[in-house]
């Protein structure tokens with residue numbers, strides 16, 4: 001670096017991003033805050049430690065150096081034991097109607113009421129630095145800062161769970177994460193320990209089907225559903241209780257990637273999901289979900305063929321419709337990832353008056369775990385003082401002191417009852433307004449036992465599988481085959497197939513064949529008879545609940561020098577009209593010169609912008625450009641992958657030689673020729689189907 005440039009960078013003269021606050025000093029570049037120690041002492045030199053002479057020993061006296069390194073040494077806090085990798089954003093929840101007849105929860109009393117929200121999406125098994133496209137459940141944790149305190153709805157993107165009782169959670173997570181002797185595999189369930197545990201835990205079968213479906217490889221957080229999973233209670237002002245299950249429905253519809261694409265995205269952009277959310281919010285394209293409720297009473301619960309306290313079961317929407325009562329809008333990224341995303345502390349026991357728990361043994365166990373884990377992670381019972389965790393309503397109590405206490409009571413009274421009276425006596429109970437538990441009648445012998453209906457492990461797994469489209473069923477077969485092919489112990493593979501025989505024989509056979517089993521194992525013995533004729537539930541299929549349009553999706557356009565400017569403009573215009581984004585991929589990131597002489601910068605160089613990053617692609621090279629790309633392996637991959645991943649491919653005449661080079665066997669209905677600018681609209685309209693699935697069976701022979 002040039003010496004003068006270096007000097008300016010040190011004093012902040014050339015800075016384009018200026019810090020805020022503190023003391024400032026004048027430079028030719030304007031006012032710049034003065035660098036200080038944690039004690040506010042101005043620092044003169046941040047490049048050199050204090051030494052005796054130029055080559056001499058460093059001095060212990062250098063308080064600035066020691067403080068800086070000391071602080072750095074302590075930057076890390078323990079990562080979450082599960083859901084370590086996450087991405088949090090701010091937003092709000094807005095009601096469509098008043099729910100005062102069913103709950104006294106303040107946030108649901110008034111139509112149009114807005115409640116600030118913080119949402120953290122996550123993967124479960126991987127460490128903090130693991131890739132976003134791991135095949136995994138996604139966390140969907142929502143903190144609602146209501147006027148009567150914080151309500152945390154700590155959900156997932158799958159409505160059921162692996163286990164029925166919290167006591168099994170450490171075993172489940174140990175089995176899923178890296179094996180303890182070797183420290184791998186990272187962020188994947190495709191290994192012996194996981195499938196050993198699952199195949200020995202029949203209660204996990206419904207969830208096993210869900211995780212082998214495309215739900216675990218979402219296109220991004222914006223295109224997935226969320227679920228509270230457990231049955232909760234709403235309680236109204238008269239004390240009447242209603243059971244409730246919570247659903248988040250994405251306004252953009254559901255969408256997933258295909259597995260081979262996920263594997264490649266993890267290499268090309270391990271931050272694919274967080275970047276997607278960041279980009280969308282920065283662009284003002286705020287993602288939205290609707291909050292849906294399934295409401296029911298004791299009578300319904302008694303008649304339902306499964307136990308509503310069993311978190312491995314759903315209530316199909318076709319049996320009990322989802323009532324949409326408000327929307328969640330995510331409209332602000334965090335200012336600081338650590339302060340907000342990392343330090344946010346969700347606790348399932350954070351509920352507000354008008355909402356209550358049920359006896360779901362998983363939920364009851366979670367209520368202990370979340371508070372406990374925050375103390376470990378954040379190091380102090382005062383984690384509620386951290387801004388992202390602090391309620392946006394008054395907090396008044398006599399809890400005091402502890403590490404890093406930021407909110408300290410004033411005055412003499414730090415206990416109650418006291419006789420100081422009025423404001424001097426401090427806060428007091430509110431018998432009417434305060435939180436009161438629903439007075440459910442409970443009795444029975446104390447035993448370690450589960451309810452009888454919990455023992456039906458296959459019926460809903462079967463219902464889930466049969467509710468999928470043939471394309472989705474094929475994905476499930478292939479996912480099981482992939483995962484179990486990574487399992488080294490043949491007996492574990494066979495044990496899993498023995499469970500699948502109780503789900504669906506075609507599925508079991510496909511997986512057995514895929515694994516190369518010589519003979520099918522006996523079906524596992526079900527603890528309760530499998531209900532084979534549960535009606536299918538189309539709501540469980542992603543493809544039957546896809547988008548209405550191509551809004552929020554991204555088109556990758558391959559351009560070169562000489563690209564037809566009119567065609568490119570037409571693609572950009574058609575995409576914009578649909579609410580989709582366009583990114584240019586070029587031989588060089590500096591960009592290209594279009595046919596009309598206009599210079600266009602590119603977003604990606606071809607080897608950094610593979611087609612797996614896009615929902616659809618357009619190939620717009622000039623004839624010379626196509627010749628150049630014909631010699632470039634990454635351009636072949638761009639086309640070959642778009643084809644293999646069943647994407648819609650728009651192309652100009654000059655692009656055709658690239659199909660041969662990429663080994664494309666032939667064109668199908670997913671190819672749309674862009675001969676004239678008007679064709680761009682037809683292309684974007686075709687993209688509304690998201691994928692040309694008919695192609696998929698042709699690209700897989702094994």
Ligand code: HDE
Pocket residue numbers: 080081082083086120121122138139140141154155156161165166167169227228229230311344345346362363365366369370371373374
């Ligand atoms: Fe969690 N879970 N969990 N979980 N969970 C945690 O809490 C736990 C379960 C979920 O973005 C931990 O703060 C137990 C179901 C999400 O910060 C921990 C059981 C569902 C997040 C914990 C479950 C979830 C967590 C780790 C079985 C969906 C991330 C760090 C009884 C309804 C929250 C932390 C965030 C995080 C325990 C099962 C969702 C250890 C004991 C079921 C979205 O407390």
